[in-house]
């Protein structure tokens with residue numbers, strides 16, 4: 001039962017699309033809004049902003065998070081900043097330029113209409129966040145300061161020291177808290193979505209598991225928003241918080257929501273390299289460091305001198321050499337591959353030879369230590385705590401790591417998935433970043449979706465449902481889903497095998513990293529697709545979950561998440577295998593130019609791959625949405 | 641190069657649920673890399689426990705980068721352990737020696753009931769924010785961001801306070817279980833900004849009174865400042881107290897006018 005993939009972007013010039021959408025959209029009158037119940041799952045930037053805004057409008061909102069508090073969502077960890085086309089620096093920025101940079105940065109694999117709207121509302125986000133009291137960095141004159149990020153030649157990034165995500169999330173959380181205090185939002189914390197329920201082709205609600213008591217319960221609503229973040233933890237080692245997972249999106253996928261471009265994952269160039277075998281996660285060093293840090297490796301692979309003993313002439317400043325016009329600010333995918341190639345060629349640095357240098361000595365000479373400290377002080381401290389070396393004296397060592405996932409639930413212009421009434425926002429959807437996301441654009445997208453898009457588009461769906469009854473939580477479909485969830489969790493406990501969920505997660509992550517990481521090949525992906533089902537079978541036979549299902553059990557929570565990661569992992573490899581081109585973060589070694597850059601195939605792959613669940617993750621059906629470029633001309637992405 | 645520590649003794653608080661009594665259990669870690677973080681050391685312990693078919697130790701954590709405020713732990717009697725300005729998740733084993741005995745307990749405070757083992761419930765913090773820790777600014781109506789000019793020192797002061805990660809170390813370290821540092825940090829963040837002025841006095845009154853419902857009272861021990869992983873200065877408490885006194889006066893005047 002295939003669904004037609006209609007983008008619903010209004011026809012006409014892309015720059016008018018959002019205005020024309022808003023002019024035509026159906027509205028729900030203020031006094032009728034309280035007749036509608038909307039569920040928002042996830043309270044990160046996208047979810048908190050959506051829940052707060054919908055509640056302000058008058059809808060009844062139930063918000064869910066598996067965290068103890070909305071303030072813990074992974075958005076809190078974003079360091080570098082948030083983009084907006086304010087052009088406060090007068091350096092040539094505009095809505096069109098941000099739109100263009102995002103399309104180009106995404107290697108021409110995103111939908112023009114959505115991206116243009118994102119660039120348009122970016123300016124409102126900054127206004128909104130400042131009004132809420134977000135303490136963005138300022139110039140001495142009292143106006144807002146900006147910095148630049150990879151893939152842009154203007155300074156359009158707003159920041160709050162190295163804690164931009166924290167400050168933005170606290171802002172959105174405060175708005176949500178206000179609505180909770182007023183009784184307009186009911187918050188279900190430490191509660192995990194374990195299934196999505198559809199009745200007669202519409203999303204009717206969700207099934208949750210209370211992490212404190214193990215209790216499984218149903219929640220009915222007129223519409224459901226998933227703002228549940230990305231799936232970067234499929235790699236096990238990533239910069240994501242430990243609890244980030246794909247469960248909500250995956251469960252929705254199994255209930256009919258198409259999963260788009262799962263193979264588009266972003267490997268971030270500047271993370272602290274792995275130091276030993278107990279490593280549980282990798283720490284990002286903000287991309288903003290590349291404003292002043294210079295990336296280099298020794299020219300000679302056998303050079304074992306300490307970095308300060310290696311003379312200028314014997315260093316290879318890889319990004320400056322390969323991409324002179326963007327230099328150290330080349331986009332992420334490109335920078336990551338350059339680092340990988342240096343390490344693969346034996347020129348890696350550090351005890352395990354698994355990193356490249358990010359060197360601030362020139363910046364310290366040029367700007368003085370106080371300025372560098374002002375800009376990056378807390379990042380330097382963080383680095384020292386983890387790596388045990390002081391970056392003011394010794395260059396940082398960095399290496400790429402899984403960081404962000406551009407793929408996600410397929411959504412149309414209204415952010416609705418292929419299941420009517422089910423929406424996806426923030427990192428959980430696929431919509432705006434194509435095959436590669438630019439730095440500082442995820443925070444922008446999450447807040448755009450939650451504050452400025454969903455509050456308009458949801459009304460369009462709800463308006464015709466006014467005063468019509470919807471199925472309640474006692475409907476048999478909910479009971480059926482509850483039972484299935486209970487059985488699933490009981491089954492994990494009943495296997496009584498020998499290996500922990502973490503053990504399986506690590507093994508899964510290794511396969512995905514080796515074959516579906518920074519560089520992919522047909523042969524590797526085929527290998528992964530034969531190894532994954534075997535490992536998954538072992539998981540189903542040999543998993544060990546201690547404890548019981550009636551009280552807090554972190555091992556059991558983890559088992560459910562790893563199960564979903566396995567299925568997603570298989571789909572990722574399938575997607576990577578069938579996309580016979582290289583684009584952005586998806587680099588297929590077979591498809592590269594003579595100088596090693598990604599070689600797109602616009603003839604055959606200027607499209608979105610949206611996968612339909614069939615019951616077997618290695619046999620999903622692929623549907624495509626053709627991408628049309630009417631405003632931006634398809635071009636080879638060059639940062640030389 | 642990494643080295644290994646050997647023969648660590650962990651004394652870990654085990655408690656199966658909120659209503660059960662707890663006890664210390666001893667475990668030995670034979671060998672661990674000094675590059676491992678403290679929580680990775682607990683991961684290793686937990687893998688071993690699962691291997692022995694025993695229930696692993698429950699503890700709260702998420703970002704492991706010192707920013708989400710989810711991790712906690714009293715380590716040898718100190719909130720977040722021995723290192724200055726460092727959350728438990730950022731603490732590394734290189735700060736310990738072979739043969740060390742390490743005592744690991746949950747936050748202990750009346751307002752933070754133990755959920756299981758080392759995990760506590762800190763939702764009383766959320767109640768404080770819900771009562772007034774915001775600026776009322778509904779989506780959509782904001783003026784251009786640069787219309788509000790904020791002197792850099794003011795923005796910096798707001799940011800210094802806003803760095804609070806809500807971990808609760810201040811409460812755990814306080815002999816009275818007071819939440820004054822947490823509450824005052826939030827109040828200061830909003831009350832020094834021009835955008836926060838309209839609700840300044842209403843905010844402080846509501847938040848302080850909600851705080852008093854759940855937490856103990858401050859008697860100026862200063863343990864909170866020493867324990868804060870974000871080094872939030874105790875000066876914020878002075879500002880909160882000043883605003884609270886002013887609020888009592890001003891809000892009453894407002895009321896009598898209505």
Ligand SMILES: Cc1cc2nc3c(=O)[nH]c(=O)nc-3n(C[C@H](O)[C@H](O)[C@H](O)COP(=O)(O)OP(=O)(O)OC[C@H]3O[C@@H](n4cnc5c(N)ncnc54)[C@H](O)[C@@H]3O)c2cc1C
Pocket residue numbers: 041042043044045046047064065066067070073074075076077078079080081082083164165191192193194227228229230239240241244245247248284403404425426427428439440441442443444446
């Ligand atoms: C270290 C790091 C630094 C970054 N820096 C930047 C930056 O400088 N600029 C930038 O633009 N982007 C940055 N990013 C990316 C950006 O932070 C994220 O993409 C973005 O914050 C995601 O927001 P979100 O609201 O979509 O999801 P999240 O913030 O991940 O929130 C997900 C929410 O969903 C909930 N949830 C998930 N599953 C379930 C479930 N099954 N049941 C119930 N609740 C559930 C969680 O509890 C949480 O509340 C960074 C990312 C990382 C990892």
Ligand code: FES
Pocket residue numbers: 700701702703704705706707708709710711712727728729730805
């Ligand atoms: S786990 Fe996030 S602060 Fe420690």
